[in-house]
Amino acid sequence: MKKRIAVLGCGRIGSLIARRLSGYRDCEVRVYDSDPAALEKVRGHESLIAETADLADPAGITTLAKGCDLVVGALPSRIGYRAMEAVIESGRSLVDISFLPEDPSDLDRKARETGSTVVYDIGVAPGLSHLLAGRGASMMDTVDTVQIRVGGLPLKPRPPFNYAACYAPSDVLEEYTRPVHIVENGELVVREALSHLETVDLPGVDGPLEAFLTDGLRSLNRTVKAREMWEKTLRWPGHAEQIRLLERAGFLSEEPIRLKGNVITPREATAAMLFPQWELKEGETEFTVMRVEVSGEKKGKQALHRWDLIDFTDRERGETSMARMTGLPCVYTARAVIEGGVSAPGVHPPESFANDGRFFEGLLDFLRGEGVSLEETTL
C-alpha cells in the first residue's frame, strides 16, 4: 500500500516539496493550500492531488493528518505552530520548514505522548546549517568555535543594494532588525543585527562577499556548547551599509506615521518601495552559498571541519536555488521518515541527527545528486 503524505502549504517551497515527493512510486501525495491560486503551481503533475483546505484551522488539520502517514509543513510562520500542535495531536509524523517564531521544543513532551515524530527547521539555514554544525561539534572532544555564513543572492550584484530577494522585503527587513543571539566566551549574548561586519572569499563566488550577524542559531544555542558561536548572513559588499543608512534614517522604524490620511509604519513604506527594487527579474540567476566551520580540540590537537556549499537557480525545472535549498533537505527527511530511518517520537531540530552517519551522509549524497556543490575540508 502506498504511503500517504500531506503537504501543508503550496507556496514556492511547499510546491517543490510536493512535486519531488510525488515522484516516488511508493507515495501518494496531496498538497493543500487555503488559496486555490497557489495550487496552480502543481497543475499537470498527475501523481499529485491538490486541494484547498483551511490551514489556519487546527481541528481540520488534526483530522487531515489522521488520514496520512506523514505530514510536511511549509506554512507561513504565523500559522505554523498551531498546525504543528494539531499534527502532534493526531499522533502522525511531521517534517516542517515553517520557520516558527515560537520554540517547537515546547511541544516535545506532547509529541512523545502521542508518538509523533517531528523534525523542524529542516531547510538550509536553519536546517542543513544546523546539521553540519552539530556534525562538526560531534567530531570534537571540545568545541571552540561554530561559525555559519549563509546567503541567497543574485548572481550579478545590482546597485545600489546589490541584492534581490526570493521572499518579501518585509521578511528581509525583519531579519535585519531582530536582535541576534550568539555565544561569546561560552555565554549567550544579544547583539545588533548587521553588526560584526567582515569580508569573506568563498569558493565558486565571483568576488568577495560581506557577512554580518543575523539571528539564525535558534536551537543550536541550546544543543551545542561552544566558546564562540554565531550565524552571519552573506551579501554582496555595500549592502549592510545601505541598510544601516535606512535604519539610522528611521526608515525601518515601526513608529506609525501619517501618509495621505493612512497610518503606516516607515518599515511598511520602505518594504513597499524596496519590492520592485529587490524583485528577482525574469531570467535572473540567483544562488545560495553557505560555509559552516567548526573548530576545536580532538585527541589533544587543534582541528577544524569546514563545509562549503554553493547552488544555483535550476532553469530547467524553473526552481530558484533558495526554494531548492530549503525544500530538498525537507524532501530527504520526509523520505527518511517514510522509510523508517527517522522514527523516534519527540520534536527534533536537525542537529539531533548529526551523529546518525547514515542520515547525514545520505542527505549530502542526495543533495549532490540534485546538483548541489558540497565540499568538505578537514584541517
Next chain:
Amino acid sequence: MKKRIAVLGCGRIGSLIARRLSGYRDCEVRVYDSDPAALEKVRGHESLIAETADLADPAGITTLAKGCDLVVGALPSRIGYRAMEAVIESGRSLVDISFLPEDPSDLDRKARETGSTVVYDIGVAPGLSHLLAGRGASMMDTVDTVQIRVGGLPLKPRPPFNYAACYAPSDVLEEYTRPVHIVENGELVVREALSHLETVDLPGVDGPLEAFLTDGLRSLNRTVKAREMWEKTLRWPGHAEQIRLLERAGFLSEEPIRLKGNVITPREATAAMLFPQWELKEGETEFTVMRVEVSGEKKGKQALHRWDLIDFTDRERGETSMARMTGLPCVYTARAVIEGGVSAPGVHPPESFANDGRFFEGLLDFLRGEGVSLEETTL
C-alpha cells in the same frame, strides 16, 4: 497719509515681513491668509491688521490690490503666478518671494502697460545671490565665472543626513531631483542635481561643507553673460551621498506604488518618513551661509569679487535665519518701492538693481543692521 501695504500669505516668511513692515510709522500693513490659523502668527501686533482672504482667487486679489499702494507676495509657489498677474492687472506694485515655477518675465509687457512695478525672487537665493552676482558682473569688463554657494543648515550636524529643514522635506526633495540649468563654456546646459560635488571651507562655519549643483540660477541665465555660471547648495558632508542612495534605490521616484490599499509615490512616502528626521527641534539653532564669487577681467587685469554671508537663528525674536534671510531683502525692497527708490514699471529680477549703488549699498547696510554678517573681498 499712511501708505497701505497688503502682505499676501502669513506663513513663516510672510508673517515676518508683515511684522517688520508694520514697525514703520508711515505704513498701514494688512496681512492676508486663506487659513485663519496662519494669522495667529501675528496676533498681538497692534499696528498690523490680519484678515482671511481667498488668495487663490485672482479677481479678489485685483480688488484687494487696488485698495493698496503696495502688495507683497509670500504665497505657495503653485498660486503665486496667478496672484502676480492679478496684482499687475490692478496697476499696483508688487514685491514677491513666492518662488514661482513659471517665468515672471512673461508678464513684463503687461506690467509696463498697467504701470505696475514688480520685483520678484527677492529673498536670499534667489534674491541677494542674484543681486551680488549681478553686482560682481557689472564691475567686470568681461565676466569669466559666477559661482553661488548657499545653504540653510542646522548648527550641529545630526546623523545620518546631517540636516534639518526649515521647510517641507517634499520641497527639499524636489530641489534634489529637478534638472539643473548652468552655464559651461558660455552655453546653457542641463546637469543632474547633486552632481559636481566639492568640499569647501567658509568663514564662520565650524568645519568643511559640501556643495553640489541645484537649479537656482533662474533669471541669471538670461541676464548675466559668463563663461561659467552655477549655483550649488551647501550641506554638512555626507548629505549628498545619502540622498543619492535614496535616489538610486528608487525612494525619490514618482512612479506610483501600492501601499496598504493607497496609491502613493515613493517620494511622498520618503518625504513623510523624513519629516520627523529633518524637523528643526525646539531650541535647535540653524544658520544661513552664502558665498557669491564673480571673476573676470577689469581694465586688462584678472579680478575677483567675493561676498561671504552668514546669519543665525534669532532666538530673541523667535525667527529662523532662513525666514530672516528670505524675508529681510523683501522688506528692504518693499521700503524702497514705498520711498520711491524703485519705481520703473515692468517685471524685474533682483539683478536689475545691481547697478543701482544706492539700492545695493542700502540693502547691505540694512542686513548688517539686522545682525547679518556680510564680508566683501576684492582680489
